[in-house]
Amino acid sequence: MTNVGFGNLARHVMMQTQMTSVKGNMDRLSLELASGLKSDVGQSVGGDFQMLNDINRQLTVLDSYDHSVLDARMFTDTLQITLDRVQTMSSDLSADLITTAANGTGSAAATASDAAMQDFDTLISSLNGRTGDKSLFAGAAVDGAATISADEMMTHLSAAVAGAATVSDVITAVDDWFMSPGGGFETVGYLGSSDYLSPFQLSESQSASAEIKADDEELRILMRDMATAAIANDPGLAxxxxxxxELLDTAGQSLLSNQDALTHTRAGLGYAEERIEIAETQNASSRTALTMAHNDIVTVDSTEVAGQFQAAQYQLEMIYTVTARLNSMSLMDYMR
Known part of the structure; x- marks a missing residue:
C-alpha cells in the first residue's frame, strides 16, 4: 500500500495559526502605541496590584488635598485683600478726622461725620463679604452673614446714646454697645459663630488656620471708632x-492706635498664606513622583513597542510569503 504524506498540509495549518497569533500581537501593539498604555498591566506587576493600588489611593488623597489647598488659598487671599482695604480705609479716615478736629469748623465736622458713615457702611459690607460658599468673617457659621447691616447698627446705637448729655457719655455708650460682654454687638450685632472656621487640611501633616472673626477685638474697635465718628451727626444728640x-478727634486717635493690631492680624494671616504656598509646592512634588511611579507601571516604552511592531510586521510578511507559496502548489504537491 502506498503511504500518503500530509507534511505540506500540516505546514499550511501551522502558518494559519501563526498568522492569527501574529495579527493578534500586532493588534495589541498597535493599541499600546495609540494609547500609550500597557494592554496587560497584570503581567507588568506580576499579578500583584498592591503597589499600583497604593499609588492610585495616594493620588486620590492628593486630589482632595489639592481641593482643600485651592479653597484655603482663595479664602485667605480674599481675607487678606479685604483686611488690606479696610485698614487702608481706616488709616485714611483717621488722618481726616484728626485733621478736621484740629483745624475744622462745624460744617467740616458734619462733612467728616458723613464720610465716616460711608466708610462704616463699607466696613460692614466688607465684613459680610463671601468667597465661594463661605462667609469671610462669620467664623464657623460660613453660610450666613457675620453682622447685621450698618443701618441696623446705627439704629441700635442711636437708641443707646439717646439721652447722652456729654461727649464722654456718647463715647461710653458706643463703647459699651460694641465692647461690653453681653452688650448690643454680642446680642444683636454679631450673627456669626463663637467658634473660628475649622483649619484647612493641606496635606497629611499640614494645616492652615484663618482665625479671624468680625467679633475679634481689633475689628470691634474698628467698627466702634467709625460708628463713633458717624454718630456725631445724629440729630437726637444735638x-x-x-x-x-471732640468726638471726631477721639474716634480718629483711636483708629490710629488700632493700626498696629490690624497689622498684627494681617501678619498672622500672612503666615497661614505662606503655609498654604509651601503645602501646594510639596503636594505638587508628591504628585509628580507618584505619577512617574504610576506611569512606570501602566505606560509603555513607545520606542520599544514600535520596534516590536515592526518585527511582528516583518514576521507577518514572511508568513504571507510562505502561505502564498503553499497556495500555489498542486494538490499532489500540497499533500506531500
Missing part, C-alpha cells in the same frame, strides 16, 4: 460744633 469735633 451736639455743638465743638463737641462734634
Amino acid at each position: 451736639l455743638s460744633p465743638e463737641e462734634k469735633l
